[in-house]
Amino acid sequence: MNQVGIYIIPFVIVLIVLYGAFKKVDLFAAFTDGAKEGIHALISIAPSLIGLVTAVTMLEASGFFDILTNCCRPVCAVLGIPPEVLPLGLMRPVTGSGSFAMLNAILEKFGADSLIGKTASVMAGSTETTFYAVTVYFGSVGLKNTRCTLPAALTADMLGIVFAAWCVRCFP
Amino acid sequence: MLSYLWFGMIAASFFCALCTGHMEQLSKAALDGADRAIQLLLSMAGVMCLWTGLMKIADKGGLTSSAAKLFSPVLAKLMPDYDKDSPAMRAVSANITANLLGLGNAATPFGLAAMREMQKTNSLRTSPNNSMVMFVIINTASVQLIPTTIAALRQAASSIQPYSILPHIWITSVLTLAAGILLAGLFMIKR
Numbered sequence: 001m002n003q004v005g006i007y008i009i010p011f012v013i014v015l016i017v018l019y020g021a022f023k024k025v026d027l028f029a030a031f032t033d034g035a036k037e038g039i040h041a042l043i044s045i046a047p048s049l050i051g052l053v054t055a056v057t058m059l060e061a062s063g064f065f066d067i068l069t070n071c072c073r074p075v076c077a078v079l080g081i082p083p084e085v086l087p088l089g090l091m092r093p094v095t096g097s098g099s100f101a102m103l104n105a106i107l108e109k110f111g112a113d114s115l116i117g118k119t120a121s122v123m124a125g126s127t128e129t130t131f132y133a134v135t136v137y138f139g140s141v142g143l144k145n146t147r148c149t150l151p152a153a154l155t156a157d158m159l160g161i162v163f164a165a166w167c168v169r170c171f172p
Numbered sequence: 173m174l175s176y177l178w179f180g181m182i183a184a185s186f187f188c189a190l191c192t193g194h195m196e197q198l199s200k201a202a203l204d205g206a207d208r209a210i211q212l213l214l215s216m217a218g219v220m221c222l223w224t225g226l227m228k229i230a231d232k233g234g235l236t237s238s239a240a241k242l243f244s245p246v247l248a249k250l251m252p253d254y255d256k257d258s259p260a261m262r263a264v265s266a267n268i269t270a271n272l273l274g275l276g277n278a279a280t281p282f283g284l285a286a287m288r289e290m291q292k293t294n295s296l297r298t299s300p301n302n303s304m305v306m307f308v309i310i311n312t313a314s315v316q317l318i319p320t321t322i323a324a325l326r327q328a329a330s331s332i333q334p335y336s337i338l339p340h341i342w343i344t345s346v347l348t349l350a351a352g353i354l355l356a357g358l359f360m361i362k363r
Contacts (some may be wrong), residue, residue, distance in 0.1 A: 009335050012318065016226045023233035034228025037277055038221035046213055048174075053212065054205030055181040061201035062188035093312075095174060103325055104212055112331030121326055121337045125319035126345035130312040137308050138300065140284050141291040145299040146308075148359035153312040156352035163347045167340045 045097050053101040059087075060105055081165040084110065085120045089161040092123065093130035093154060100124070115168060122164040127157050215328035216321070223320040227273050236273060240265035250310075250353065251303035253293075260289035264307055274316050283311060302360050309356045313349035315342075 020027050059065060069083045076083040088102045103124045110116040130153045138146050189198040230236070244265045248256040255261065263286035270279035286307060294301050300308070319341050326334035 006333070006335075008338055013226060016230050019235065020229040020233045025229055025232045027229060030229045030232040031225040033225075034231075035221035035225035037228070038224030039217070041224070041277065042213055042217055042220060046209070049213060050206050050209040051178060053209035054202060055178055055185070057201045057205030057208060058185035058198055059181055059188070061194060061197040062185035063192040063194050064184055064188040067188065067192075094177060098174075098177070100212075100321065100325060101209070103322070104208075104329065107326065107329035107331070112326045112329040113333060113336075117326075117329075117331075118337050118340070121322050122340045122344050124325075125316070125322035125337070125341040126314065126348055128312050128314040133311045134308055136280075137283060137287050137311060138304075141287045143291075143298070143300055143304075147299055147305055148356060149300070149305050149308050149312075152305075152356040152359055153309055153352055155355050156309075156313065156348050159351045160344060160348035163344045163351075164340070167344050167347075168337075171340060 045100075048095075048097040049101060052095065052098040053104070056098070056101040056105050060109075079162050079165070080169065081161060082116045082119055084116045085123060085161070085165075088120050088123055089158075092127055093157050096129040096132065099129075115172070119165050119168045122168055123161055126164060127160045130154060130157055212325075212328060216324040219324040219327050220320055223274065223318055223323075227275055227318075230273060231270075231275055231278065236266065236269050236275070236278075239272070240269040243268060250306050253301050253303040254290065258289070260286055260293075263289055268310060271311070272315055272317055274318055274320050283307075305356055305360065306353065309352045310349065313345060313352050315345045315349055 017027065020030065065084075065087055068087060072086050073083045076086065081089075085106065088099055088106060091102045092099045103120055106120040107117050110120075112118075112121070130150075134146060134149055134153065138144075138149070185198060185201075189195045240262075244256055244261060247264055247268065248254075248261060251261065251264065254264075263282050267279050267282035267286055270276075270282060287304065290301070290304050290307065294304065318338070322337070322341070323334050326337070
């Protein structure tokens with residue numbers, strides 16, 4: 001599986017540049033355009049990231065995560081999830097910046113290439129900020145009743161945690 | 173919502189530190205945290221912008237619109253209230269393709285347009301029809317070709333193989349998406 005990861009990046013880059021050249025795109029102008037959008041996206045998340053990284057760092061130092069992790073150990077053992085990733089799972093559907101802050105804390109503490117670090121990365125990368133999407137999309141057309149959207153999406157998010165843990169253990 | 177969460181996190185850390193005697197570490201963490209956020213942003217910036225730049229090339233070359241055509245038959249099956257060639261479904265496919273390519277900034281306007289178009293012919297008026305629920309469910313799952321932010325975060329944490337988790341993310345996100353669609357389908361049949 002790791003081999004796929006090594007080849008995919010150069011392959012995708014070359015493919016995109018070739019495709020752009022073939023379609024006669026002004027390559028460098030398009031690239032800098034997109035990179036500028038990236039900078040804007042980063043600047044726009046900076047304020048909330050500062051607030052949330054501070055809160056996550058404080059929670060970590062206070063020993064809160066250790067207590068939470070130890071409390072949930074038995075349940076996690078049954079499901080095959082490393083309990084250390086649980087705080088991230090709880091944060092993911094609520095806030096994007098908060099879960100990036102949380103993922104960063106986990107990667108720094110346990111190492112990005114450890115089982116815990118990999119599981120956390122897969123969890124954070126395989127689902128969206130559910131509450132945000134539901135609020136923005138239904139809110140934009142003035143719908144308050146969202147029927148079964150939240151229960152279905154949140155159950156899927158919970159299942160996603162289990163899938164992520166299984167996937168990382170099956171293909172280390 | 174975020175105000176409550178933020179307040180809860182800070183209050184919990186204070187009481188937790190009070191009980192476990194970690195007050196000194198907490199005081200240091202509060203000041204370190206803000207610093208850490210900016211360092212994190214800086215260390216992510218390069219990789220993030222590399223990918224948004226590359227994806228822009230793909231987008232300008234017309235990859236988004238040709239991929240959107242590829243998906244429209246599948247999406248039409250999931251959202252049967254709308255015709256395959258209706259403006260609503262065109263916006264839906266554009267939104268989902270942009271998300272797949274990680275063009276978040278481009279995806280949201282398409283998504284909002286899709287909701288607006290779908291609401292026009294929504295017979296339920298005050299609540300979403302099945303197709304609208306399906307569309308939002310797909311948007312709460314994140315199937316992405318290159319999960320740029322995660323890769324950038326892993327690189328920032330000095331991972332030896334920041335991209336080694338790509339296949340895992342693809343598998344997991346597709347499974348989660350399938351679970352979301354199935355669950356929403358089940359809930360909708362029940363009512």
